[in-house]
Amino acid sequence: MSLAVRHPLDRDGEILEVAGVAPSSFVDGPGNRYVLFLQGCNFDCPACHNPTTIGRCDGCGVCIDVCALEALTLPVTGTVLFHPDRCDSCGDCLRVCPTDADPTIRPLPVDEVVSDIAVHAPFVSGVTVSGGEPTLQLDGLIRLFSRLRDDPGLAHLERLVDTNGSLDRDGWERLLKVIDGAMVDLKAASPERHRRLTGHDIEPVIESLRLLAERNKLTEVRLLVIEGETDDETELLAWAGIVRSVDPSVPVRLMPFRRQGTRPLARRWHDTTPEAIARARTVLAAAGLRNVR
Amino acid sequence: MPSFDDVTHAVRDIVTSPRLTYRQRLHQLALAAEDLLPYPEISADARRAIDEGVVCDLAEGHAPYRPRYVLPDYATALRQGSDYLELDPPQSLEEAVDFLQILYHHIPSITGLPVYFGDLDTILGPYLDDTWTDDRLDRLFTRFWRYLDRTIPDAFAHANIGPDDTPITRSILRVDRALAQVVPNLTLKWDPVVSGDGLLREAAVAIAEVNKPHIANDPLIRRDFPEGYGVVSCYNTLPLGGGSHTLVRLNLHASLAHHTGSIERYLTRTLPDHVELTFEVMEARIRFLVEEAAFYEHSFLVDEGLIHPERFTAMFGIFGVAELVEGLLPGCTYGRHDEAADLARQVIDTIADIVRSRPVPYCRNDRALLHAQSGIADDVGVTAGARVRIGAEPELVDHILTVAPHHPRFPAGISDIFALERSVRANPQAIADVTKGAFARGMREITFNVEGSDLVRVTGYMVRLSDVEKLRREASRINSTGLGADSIENWRLLDRVPRVIGMETDPRMRSLLRSG
Numbered sequence: 001m002s003l004a005v006r007h008p009l010d011r012d013g014e015i016l017e018v019a020g021v022a023p024s025s026f027v028d029g030p031g032n033r034y035v036l037f038l039q040g041c042n043f044d045c046p047a048c049h050n051p052t053t054i055g056r057c058d059g060c061g062v063c064i065d066v067c068a069l070e071a072l073t074l075p076v077t078g079t080v081l082f083h084p085d086r087c088d089s090c091g092d093c094l095r096v097c098p099t100d101a102d103p104t105i106r107p108l109p110v111d112e113v114v115s116d117i118a119v120h121a122p123f124v125s126g127v128t129v130s131g132g133e134p135t136l137q138l139d140g141l142i143r144l145f146s147r148l149r150d151d152p153g154l155a156h157l158e159r160l161v162d163t164n165g166s167l168d169r170d171g172w173e174r175l176l177k178v179i180d181g182a183m184v185d186l187k188a189a190s191p192e193r194h195r196r197l198t199g200h201d202i203e204p205v206i207e208s209l210r211l212l213a214e215r216n217k218l219t220e221v222r223l224l225v226i227e228g229e230t231d232d233e234t235e236l237l238a239w240a241g242i243v244r245s246v247d248p249s250v251p252v253r254l255m256p257f258r259r260q261g262t263r264p265l266a267r268r269w270h271d272t273t274p275e276a277i278a279r280a281r282t283v284l285a286a287a288g289l290r291n292v293r
Numbered sequence: 294m295p296s297f298d299d300v301t302h303a304v305r306d307i308v309t310s311p312r313l314t315y316r317q318r319l320h321q322l323a324l325a326a327e328d329l330l331p332y333p334e335i336s337a338d339a340r341r342a343i344d345e346g347v348v349c350d351l352a353e354g355h356a357p358y359r360p361r362y363v364l365p366d367y368a369t370a371l372r373q374g375s376d377y378l379e380l381d382p383p384q385s386l387e388e389a390v391d392f393l394q395i396l397y398h399h400i401p402s403i404t405g406l407p408v409y410f411g412d413l414d415t416i417l418g419p420y421l422d423d424t425w426t427d428d429r430l431d432r433l434f435t436r437f438w439r440y441l442d443r444t445i446p447d448a449f450a451h452a453n454i455g456p457d458d459t460p461i462t463r464s465i466l467r468v469d470r471a472l473a474q475v476v477p478n479l480t481l482k483w484d485p486v487v488s489g490d491g492l493l494r495e496a497a498v499a500i501a502e503v504n505k506p507h508i509a510n511d512p513l514i515r516r517d518f519p520e521g522y523g524v525v526s527c528y529n530t531l532p533l534g535g536g537s538h539t540l541v542r543l544n545l546h547a548s549l550a551h552h553t554g555s556i557e558r559y560l561t562r563t564l565p566d567h568v569e570l571t572f573e574v575m576e577a578r579i580r581f582l583v584e585e586a587a588f589y590e591h592s593f594l595v596d597e598g599l600i601h602p603e604r605f606t607a608m609f610g611i612f613g614v615a616e617l618v619e620g621l622l623p624g625c626t627y628g629r630h631d632e633a634a635d636l637a638r639q640v641i642d643t644i645a646d647i648v649r650s651r652p653v654p655y656c657r658n659d660r661a662l663l664h665a666q667s668g669i670a671d672d673v674g675v676t677a678g679a680r681v682r683i684g685a686e687p688e689l690v691d692h693i694l695t696v697a698p699h700h701p702r703f704p705a706g707i708s709d710i711f712a713l714e715r716s717v718r719a720n721p722q723a724i725a726d727v728t729k730g731a732f733a734r735g736m737r738e739i740t741f742n743v744e745g746s747d748l749v750r751v752t753g754y755m756v757r758l759s760d761v762e763k764l765r766r767e768a769s770r771i772n773s774t775g776l777g778a779d780s781i782e783n784w785r786l787l788d789r790v791p792r793v794i795g796m797e798t799d800p801r802m803r804s805l806l807r808s809g
Contacts, residue, residue, distance in 0.1 A: 024689045024727070026717045032726035123690050123730030125722060293719070 013139025015107040031125025041133040044199035046265035053132040055099035063093035126158030135167040145178035165205035181219030189238035240287035327354040333577035342570040358586040359401035365599040366534040367411035377593035386420035408525040410452040414461040430464035442476040448754035448773040449526040455482035458492040470499040479506040480524040497724035527753025528708040535604025541575040542610030545617035610666030615676040628681035645702040662705035667752040670779035715744040
């Protein structure tokens with residue numbers, strides 16, 4: 001299932017394709033977090049909040065033509081080059097990209113990321129790597145976390161990944177050596193709905209949840225509450241059943257769906273109301289989940 | 294000198310104002326009467342500097358007859374009782390609270406009400422015995438807190454707690470959070486070793502709900518005040534058993550308006566001239582207070598050793614650093630460009646060096662103390678102290694790193710208000726994390742405003758937005774509500790950009806890549 005795609009320039013897992021950085025975040029794990037968003041995802045969720053992190057630039061060059069300021073160029077076939085000094089962040093390139101990629105990002109050496117984390121280290125409880133799906137850049141990810149773990153000034157930082165749970169067992173075995181925990185999205189409970197909401201099967205995600213719980217590394221399970229999809233009682237009870245069988249006391253976080261930033265496919269749903277979140281919380285708690293937030 | 298007609302008009306306006314309570318009218322009348330006296334003698338240049346807004350005495354009045362801020366040594370008062378007030382030393386915690394409640398009404402300050410309630414957990418600690426359960430403490434402090442808010446209705450009145458983590462410290466944090474009152478303002482003196490993470494975490498939980506307490510970097514500040522210190526009013530750190538005669542401030546934005554020539558010339562000529570004019574006004578005010586009003590000769594607080602004249606300093610305030618450096622460096626934004634931060638540093642160093650070396654009469658160690666003044670309601674278009682302009686704030690950590698280097702130069706206090714997005718309420722540990730980082734980088738104190746609370750911080754004091762709304766229709770029982778209402782309107786205060794937003798809710802991310 002895992003697609004360990006490597007950047008063409010990256011021979012040794014020394015380079016990460018970073019979609020963005022949030023040097024302070026209150027919503028990506030306990031305490032203040034330094035968050036790194038890696039580019040690229042193997043799921044294709046219509047409800048994705050950040051669809052421009054899904055694809056990875058294949059150098060097709062469609063964006064070159066819409067960039068009025070010539071901030072994007074195609075010096076050699078297959079490689080889009082970004083000139084940040086010319087960019088006014090209009091977003092046109094993102095809108096025309098046929099692969100939902102972001103041509104303005106460029107590969108970043110792991111060491112550079114580590115240096116930036118060191119600047120922010122006194123202000124945070126830990127580092128969360130999110131995405132996209134961070135485990136797609138497994139070598140770079142392991143390299144980054146190993147560096148943090150082995151640096152006496154940074155080793156105290158808690159290391160978490162925020163993942164869709166698609167990584168296979170071998171991948172987890174490698175990653176578990178360097179992380180403190182994983183926050184996993186379980187987007188639906190019924191196999192059919194999971195496939196519809198992510199484009200992928202549910203079994204590998206459940207496998208990952210079990211493995212992480214076994215190793216005491218399952219930090220949080222998340223449900224994106226979409227009214228009319230994941231909030232009906234049968235679906236919620238089935239969802240609770242899966243999570244309960246993994247670990248009934250694992251922290252569960254309910255996230256409201258937001259239309260803003262999503263692709264047209266998601267426009268049929270409306271923003272999730274606080275009442276819908278409260279209802280879902282009640283159902284999950286009654287179904288035996290002890291730690292629903 | 295105003296005409297007789299002007300005076301009667303002003304008095305009539307005060308006496309008939311529907312927006313003032315009885316006591317507020319009384320206080321305003323006293324101010325109007327004081328201002329009938331001529332200003333203490335100053336040169337024509339100093340007079341002009343005041344009229345042009347370069348030097349500002351914060352409308353302290355023409356004839357200072359009480360120090361601006363008084364920080365009595367309450368521990369001594371509790372230990373010895375008071376002959377003047379005919380009070381024996383209290384024998385129990387409840388008696389000690391009664392004792393303080395009486396004493397507070399005899400402490401003068403610029404507001405007419407005390408600005409310092411003491412380091413309450415420290416001074417009340419000796420009265421704690423086994424009979425005091427947490428529940429009983431909470432009930433006592435609930436009563437005490439209600440008393441303070443209802444009888445000393447002014448948000449500049451400030452209680453301190455910490456650095457020791459005691460049952461009283463915890464009780465005060467619980468009660469203060471539950472009541473969400475404007476009074477008292479609250480500062481936690483935090484020491485990583487003495488206080489520990491648990492107490493900081495408890496404070497963070499309170500901040501996430503009610504935007505209090507303010508947190509002071511105790512080990513750092515203590516070094517400047519061997520006699521002890523208190524944090525009072527809007528983040529003024531002052532000597533315990535003393536205080537500040539006066540606070541006169543230099544408006545750096547206005548200072549720039551009276552400058553022509555190079556940056557070099559500003560730093561070597563214009564700025565030192567304006568600093569000296571500020572000192573001249575300060576000195577005239579101190580002389581009047583000490584020599585003419587002779588406050589310190591006629592106060593039982595001095596006679597009973599609760600304050601010591603030699604522990605009074607004067608505060609040299611500055612504000613408008615942001616507008617000054619942006620004016621001197623067209624195209625640069627303070628908080629975003631390193632050149633602006635470097636120039637701010639030069640300006641502050643220049644002022645701080647003069648303040649450290651220039652003698653001031655009747656002051657502790659013969660010196661005034663530098664203070665980054667956090668603003669008053671009338672400061673339209675000028676940013677408080679050395680803060681970054683509202684609306685120009687960089688990302689949270691960059692913001693802290695911009696202002697932290699200035700902190701060591703302001704022994705009498707420097708503040709910044711960091712606006713946080715409401716998601717922090719579900720994750721208060723983040724507030725503790727940011728505080729520890731800020732203190733590790735040398736910040737003396739830190740304050741947060743979390744989005745969506747009714748109780749918000751204005752310059753440093755608190756105001757309830759619901760009170761501001763009510764003030765449109767009727768007088769507020771809290772003296773400072775009017776100042777808060779004006780500040781919110783004049784400064785776009787609630788527009789301070791909340792920092793720290795997760796990608797899940799908003800993809801506005803600083804990108805390592807895009808910064809090129």
